[in-house]
Structures are given as structure tokens and as C-alpha cells.
Amino acid sequence: MASRSTGFNSGLDIGKSYYVATANPAPDHRALAGDVEADMVVVGGGCTGLSAALHAAERGLKVVLLEGGKIGWGASGRNGGQMIPGLRKGARGLVKSFGPERAKALFDLAFEARGLVLDIIERHGIECDLRQTGHLVGAVTSSDVRDFEDEAECLAKVMNFTDVEILSAAEARRMVDTPYQGAVYERLGGHMHPLNYTLGLARAAVAAGVVIHENSVAVRLEREPSIRVFTDKGSVRAKHVVLAGDALLKGLEPRVNSRIMPVGNYIVATEPLGARNVIPANVAVSDTLFVVNYYRMSADGRLLFGGGERYTPSPPADIAGFVRPHMEKTFPQLKGCRIDHAWGGLVSITTSRLPHVGHYGEVYFAHGYSGKGVILSTLSGKLLAEAITGDASRLDLFSTLTPLPFPGGTALRGPLYVLGMLWYAMRDRLRH
Ligand SMILES: Cc1cc2nc3c(=O)[nH]c(=O)nc-3n(C[C@H](O)[C@H](O)[C@H](O)COP(=O)(O)OP(=O)(O)OC[C@H]3O[C@@H](n4cnc5c(N)ncnc54)[C@H](O)[C@@H]3O)c2cc1C
Known part of the structure; x- marks a missing residue:
């Protein structure tokens, strides 16, 4: 897998990731050559596009x-x-923005993503180190715990959802060995090897008849007289197009691009920790900082720790050195431990932190999951397919979420946004 190199989006050290090093064998798919026709052309081989x-x-x-x-x-x-x-x-944010009835409908629809992903994993026999052990959010301050309580109350009252548990500092410490003020435990969360899930989704798509072309960058989209997507070596003419390039899509459809902002985010994988395991409950964990730390154990006992964001286009020269201080602040007991893998990626965020999903005529799109796309992307892909094949009711519910464009237009959205982000990141340092 490490040798499956490509020029497109090979930055941020993807080749050095733990996932590439432990990827299941997967076939190469030949690049598009010549002009072909289809009912639907998809741009992007991540979970949105594949689903x-x-x-x-x-x-x-x-x-x-x-x-x-x-x-x-x-x-x-x-x-x-x-x-x-x-x-x-x-939940409270949804109720405030959309009222209780629509908020509940949105919550229920988004929640479906979990069952969908579990079903796909089982139905297609995808080996992806699935662990249904739950997700824990650690409170950095005591006011975060009060916040959890208010949120749990709203979840119970409005969403009729009671699968969350507020934990004391001591209870949280038994699950993850770092001193939080308390935590909220979401029993229905979990974790998995995302690259192996994505490769499994591709295998399932091919078995269903999808033709995949790798190393095939879509460089132009023509809408008239019909949809046609061009690469430098060919084209696909189709009735519908799905744009699923997320943070990497760039200029194919400017109306789609103006509502997302790519932010660099970085992860390390330590050496296998053996008896030094810091998450006895094997849950997925994140915290309440604005620049969130998120981490979990891998199937072979490494800590996979994500922390630190960068709002400038260039990644840090030393990704391991960039993430290590965040990890060692959370787990001082791991000071000096070996880091075997370090890599990064682009998270696409929206102004509302809600996904941007919808269509302009026959140009469909879904992106901007704002750091919560592992399972939501598979659901969004399914909603797009439902709409394209005649039932847009559920996509329509999601497309009412349309976030505002970033202020400053495409030229200024970066600098203005960076200023805002730096302010919140500074607040984290004062709180922590
Ligand atoms: C470092 C990092 C950590 C994250 N951690 C979590 C997490 O723990 N939990 C969670 O829920 N979410 C997390 N997310 C977010 C989540 O990974 C994404 O929301 C989700 O994977 C988006 O899936 P996608 O298919 O829409 O986009 P992608 O997976 O980015 O796929 C888009 C694909 O389109 C291709 N593409 C783009 N433009 C073109 C073009 N012009 N022609 C052809 N192909 C093109 C790209 O090469 C890419 O393969 C994280 C994101 C990052 C970067």
C-alpha cells in the first residue's frame, strides 16, 4: 500500500500514516482514458463519493x-x-436554530449514520478493527460538566435520547488515564481503521457494478448541453454528477466551494504501549478544547493522538514534533515515548459546523462535516443516491442546513477566518 503513491493529494505525509502501513490489500484502478457515458459520475473516492x-x-x-x-x-x-x-x-444548538420539531428530525436522520455504517461493515465483511466501545468527551473545566448536564437534559427531553451518561472525574479516570473534571460517555460511539473501512466500501461499490478510476483528477465540469466531467485524458458524460471532493475539490463548482474552509489537522501513532496503555476502557476520546484533542488505541496497542490545528496552507515541517506537546500535556506519563507515524489531513469546516449538502440542478454535493464525518459521510452519500434515484425527501431535510458562506469571499475568507480561529485557540491556552 505504501508504494501506491500518487501526485494528487499526496501531501501532509499520507504515505507515513499508520493506516497506510496497516492497510488491507486493495486493487489499483486504472486511470480514465477516453470518453465514456454513465447515469451518474462521482468526483471523489472518499466515503461520501463511494457511498x-x-x-x-x-x-x-x-x-x-x-x-x-x-x-x-x-x-x-x-x-x-x-x-x-x-x-x-x-442538541441545544439544533433546537435554537431550527425549533424542536425540525431539530429532532435532523438529529434522528444524522443518528441513522451509525446503523448504516455498522450494517455496511457486516454485510460486506469489511475488516476495519471496529470497536463499539463508546465515545467519551473529557471536560477540561467544571463549567464544561454543567454544559454536559444541560445538553443531556435537552437530548432526553427533545430528542427522546438517553444513551449518554455523565461521569464524575473519578469515573472518567477509570476509563482514560488523564485528569478530566468529568466527562460525558456516549455508549453508541466507537472507533475503527478508517482507511480499511474506505477500501472495503470501494470493494462493495465495485461488486455492485461501479467503475472506479484512480489517478483521474476532474479538471472541468460542463453542464450544457448535458453533464460532462473532464480529466486530462478523457471525460464522463452523465445525467447526474456528485461532487464529493470535500476539502480538496477546489474550482469545479464555486458555489459549492465558498461554504467550506479547509483546516490542517495532524495525528501521531506511538509505538505499541503494552502495559502503558492509557485508555483502559478502549473508548474513543475527545476533549472540550476549541482546538480539540482526540485519541484512541489502535488494534495493536498504539495511542493514535490528534491534536493541534494549523490555519496556514503549509503543514508543519515536523508533524510529530508539532503534535507531541499536545499529547504529552494530556498524558505526561508518555513523555519521550517513541512516535512511529505522523501525518495530517484537511478537515473541511463550515460557518455553522453543519454539513453543506444539496444540489444545483443535476449537480449534487455533500461536504463540510466539520470534523464529524467518519460515519456522516456514508449517510450523506446514501441520501444523494436516494435523491438522484427519485426520493429527495431526506436529502431535502439535510439541505435546509445550508451554512452561510465564509465572510470576505474566496479571497478574504482565509485571513479573516485565521484571525477568528487564533482568538479561540488562545482562549484554549488560557483555559487549559
Ligand atoms: C486529520 C483528520 C482527522 C479527522 N478525524 C475525524 C474523526 O475522528 N471523526 C470524524 O467523525 N471525522 C473526522 N474527520 C473528518 C472526516 O474524516 C471527513 O469529514 C470525511 O472523511 C469526509 O469524507 P469525504 O468522502 O467527504 O471526503 P474525502 O475523504 O476527503 O474524499 C474526497 C476525495 O475526493 C478526491 N478529490 C478531490 N477533488 C478531486 C478532483 N477534482 N478530481 C478527483 N478526485 C478529487 C480526493 O482525492 C479525496 O480522495 C477527520 C478529518 C481529518 C483530516
């Missing part, structure tokens, strides 16, 4: 998928693997 392709093919559509790099080369194959049900925006 859209799989579900459309299962409904009888002829589907061609173009991936600029290799399958799983984007966020889907690089992320923390934390399976966190729901949306990035909490």
Missing part, C-alpha cells in the same frame, strides 16, 4: 467514479477513526 456510488449502483444506475489520487487518499483514509453519532452541532 453515493454504492447506493446508486444498488438502485440500478450505471456509475463511474473519478478519484484524483488513490481511494481513501483524502480525509476518509487519514482521520482519527472516531465514530461519533450525530452532528457537530449539539
Whole structure:
């Protein structure tokens, strides 16, 4: 797998990731050459695109998928693997923005992502180190614990959802060996090897009839007289197009791009920790900092720790050195431990922290999961396929979430956003 190199999106040290080093064998897919026709063309071989392709093919559509790099080369194959049900925006935020009825409908729909992913893993026999051990959010301050309590109350009252448990500092410490003020434990969360899940999804899509072309960057989208997507060596003419390039999509459809912002995020994998395991409950963990730390144990006993964001286009020269201080602040007992892998990826965020999903005519898109896309991306892909094959009701519910564009237009959104982010990151340092 490490030799499956590609020019497109090969930055941020994907080749050095723990996931690439432990990837299941997967076939190469030849690049597009010449002009072909299909019912649907998908741009992007991450979980959004693959799920859209799989579900459309299962409904009888002829589907061609173009991936600029290799399958799983984007966020889907690089992320923390934390399976966190729901949306990035909490229950109270949803109620405030949409009222209780719509908030509950959105919550229920987003929650479906968990069951969908578990079903796909089982149905297609995907080996991806799935652990249904739950997800814990550690409170950095005592006011965060009060916040958890208010959120749990809203979840119970409005969403009729009671699968969360507020933990005391001592109870949290028994699950993860770092001193939080308390925690909220979401029993229905978990974690998995995201690249192996993505490769499994690709295998399922191919079995359903999808034709995948890797190393095939979509460089131009023509809408008239019909949809046609061009690479430098060919084109796909189709009735519908799904844009599933997330943070990497760039200029194919400017209306889609103006509502997401790519942010660099970095992860390390330690040496196998053996008896020094710091997460006895083997849960996925994140904390309440604005620049969130998130971590979990891998199947072979390493700590996979994500921490630190960068709002400038260039990654840090030494990713391990960039993440290590965040890890050692959380786990001083791991000071000096060996780091075997370090890599990064681009998280696409929106102004509302809700996904941007919808369509302009026959141009469909879904992206901007704002750091909560491991399972939500598979659901979004399915909603796109449902809409394209005639039932848009559930996609329509999601597309009402449309976030505002970033202020400053495409030229200024970066600098203005960086200023805002730096302010919140500084607040983290004062709180922690
Ligand atoms: C470091 C990191 C950690 C994260 N951790 C978590 C986590 O623990 N839990 C969680 O829920 N979420 C997490 N996320 C977010 C989650 O990974 C993403 O939301 C999700 O994977 C997005 O999936 P996608 O298929 O939409 O996009 P991607 O997986 O990025 O796929 C897009 C694909 O499109 C291809 N592409 C783009 N443009 C073109 C083009 N023009 N032509 C052809 N191909 C193109 C890219 O090469 C890429 O393969 C994390 C993200 C990152 C980067």
C-alpha cells in the first residue's frame, strides 16, 4: 500500500500514516482514458463519493467514479477513526436554530449514520478493527460538566435520547488515564481503521457494478448541453454528477466551494504501549478544547493522538514534533515515548459546523462535516443516491442546513477566518 503513491493529494505525509502501513490489500484502478457515458459520475473516492456510488449502483444506475489520487487518499483514509453519532452541532444548538420539531428530525436522520455504517461493515465483511466501545468527551473545566448536564437534559427531553451518561472525574479516570473534571460517555460511539473501512466500501461499490478510476483528477465540469466531467485524458458524460471532493475539490463548482474552509489537522501513532496503555476502557476520546484533542488505541496497542490545528496552507515541517506537546500535556506519563507515524489531513469546516449538502440542478454535493464525518459521510452519500434515484425527501431535510458562506469571499475568507480561529485557540491556552 505504501508504494501506491500518487501526485494528487499526496501531501501532509499520507504515505507515513499508520493506516497506510496497516492497510488491507486493495486493487489499483486504472486511470480514465477516453470518453465514456454513465447515469451518474462521482468526483471523489472518499466515503461520501463511494457511498453515493454504492447506493446508486444498488438502485440500478450505471456509475463511474473519478478519484484524483488513490481511494481513501483524502480525509476518509487519514482521520482519527472516531465514530461519533450525530452532528457537530449539539442538541441545544439544533433546537435554537431550527425549533424542536425540525431539530429532532435532523438529529434522528444524522443518528441513522451509525446503523448504516455498522450494517455496511457486516454485510460486506469489511475488516476495519471496529470497536463499539463508546465515545467519551473529557471536560477540561467544571463549567464544561454543567454544559454536559444541560445538553443531556435537552437530548432526553427533545430528542427522546438517553444513551449518554455523565461521569464524575473519578469515573472518567477509570476509563482514560488523564485528569478530566468529568466527562460525558456516549455508549453508541466507537472507533475503527478508517482507511480499511474506505477500501472495503470501494470493494462493495465495485461488486455492485461501479467503475472506479484512480489517478483521474476532474479538471472541468460542463453542464450544457448535458453533464460532462473532464480529466486530462478523457471525460464522463452523465445525467447526474456528485461532487464529493470535500476539502480538496477546489474550482469545479464555486458555489459549492465558498461554504467550506479547509483546516490542517495532524495525528501521531506511538509505538505499541503494552502495559502503558492509557485508555483502559478502549473508548474513543475527545476533549472540550476549541482546538480539540482526540485519541484512541489502535488494534495493536498504539495511542493514535490528534491534536493541534494549523490555519496556514503549509503543514508543519515536523508533524510529530508539532503534535507531541499536545499529547504529552494530556498524558505526561508518555513523555519521550517513541512516535512511529505522523501525518495530517484537511478537515473541511463550515460557518455553522453543519454539513453543506444539496444540489444545483443535476449537480449534487455533500461536504463540510466539520470534523464529524467518519460515519456522516456514508449517510450523506446514501441520501444523494436516494435523491438522484427519485426520493429527495431526506436529502431535502439535510439541505435546509445550508451554512452561510465564509465572510470576505474566496479571497478574504482565509485571513479573516485565521484571525477568528487564533482568538479561540488562545482562549484554549488560557483555559487549559
Ligand atoms: C486529520 C483528520 C482527522 C479527522 N478525524 C475525524 C474523526 O475522528 N471523526 C470524524 O467523525 N471525522 C473526522 N474527520 C473528518 C472526516 O474524516 C471527513 O469529514 C470525511 O472523511 C469526509 O469524507 P469525504 O468522502 O467527504 O471526503 P474525502 O475523504 O476527503 O474524499 C474526497 C476525495 O475526493 C478526491 N478529490 C478531490 N477533488 C478531486 C478532483 N477534482 N478530481 C478527483 N478526485 C478529487 C480526493 O482525492 C479525496 O480522495 C477527520 C478529518 C481529518 C483530516
